[in-house]
Amino acid sequence: MNLQQLATFREIMKSGSVSQAARNLHRTQPAVSASLKTLEEDLGLALFLREGRRLVPVPEAQYLLAEASEVLDRLSVAEQNLTALRDRRTGRLRVVAMPGPSAYLLPEFISSFIADRPEVQVSVATRSSLQVRNLISAQGFDVGFCDLEVLEGPDRLFFNEDISSYCLCALPCDHPLAAQTIVTARDLDGHPMGALQPTHSTFANTQAAFASEGADFNIRIDMQYFLPLFPFIEAGQICAVVDVLSAYSYLRSKGDAARIVFRAFQPDVPFGYSILTPHQRPLSRLAEEFVTQWRSWVLHAIARAGQPD
Secondary structure, three states, X not given: OOHHHHHHHHHHHHHOOHHXXXXXXXXXXXXXXXXXXXXXXXXXXXXXXXXXXXXXXXXXXXXXXXXXXXXXXXXXXXXXXXHHXXXXXXXXXXXXXXXXXXXXXXXXXXXXXXXOOOEEEEEEEEOOHHHHHHHHHOOOOOEEXXXXXXXXXXXXXXXXEEEEEEOEEEEEOOOHHHHOOEEXXXXXXXXXEXXXXXOOHHHHXXXXXXXXXXOXXXXXXEEOOOHHHHHHHHOOOOEEEEOHXXXXXXXXXXXXXXXXXXXXXXXXXXXXXXXXXXXXXXOOHHHHHHHHHHHHHHHHHHHHHOOOO
8 A cells, every 4th residue: 555546545435536646647547447457456445335337435535535545634634744844934943142142133134034934933042151062062042142262162062153253442422432433442541441351351351452552451241142231331431342243233123222332342352153053953944045045134134234324
């Protein structure tokens, strides 16, 4: 008993005759008759009583019809679902990202990504960069996004695509330095500053940039992430050297109401990002497409954030 035999049998049951079933299936009548005969031989059971040119189904045929319909319908659904998965129109994505991009940039991207994919489901978790790495290593998420400083170590359970950039200087829009296209560490000598906490490599890199210019790195506020520093900058209480995606997220979320400007900062303070995917679990076509588009989105955001007003 095979699927073609079941499909032929079901059509005969639905149409009530071999000739009509043949027309519906776009097959010859002898081919349909042969398929039915082979099915009955395989089962060792007559499914119809032949009364002249009429076929009268026996009770066993009614049972087989129900079973055949369930099998064929499930197969049809599976084929439709696989086609949708192939075309990246359905599926589920599990994404984990560090807080900065999760606040605005990632949701904005996901909204665009699923706009023409109404059957795609997305779950987004916000974790520290170290937790992002650990969750991807555990193979529990499809895509992770974190900063580069947590990726050191020889034993990796993930693939990573690294994206390099440099930090920008965040200033209140009415700050005297806002008129400049480039702000230097010397320009900020002794000025109250916001920064990431000293355990983050960006703190040390920014401190080193100030030291190289003989400038005082005067920390007034330090935070675990850059985004919480922005209210202090808006209030004119500090300036800060921040990563480009935090800058872009702020500008996109605030629009014309933005009260912070971002300028190129010298000496360079590097800040890298990484897109992580699990090593031991192949990505779906949907996840692959997500990664490709997210990479382009991030690169575009970095380019836009670095442009002067």
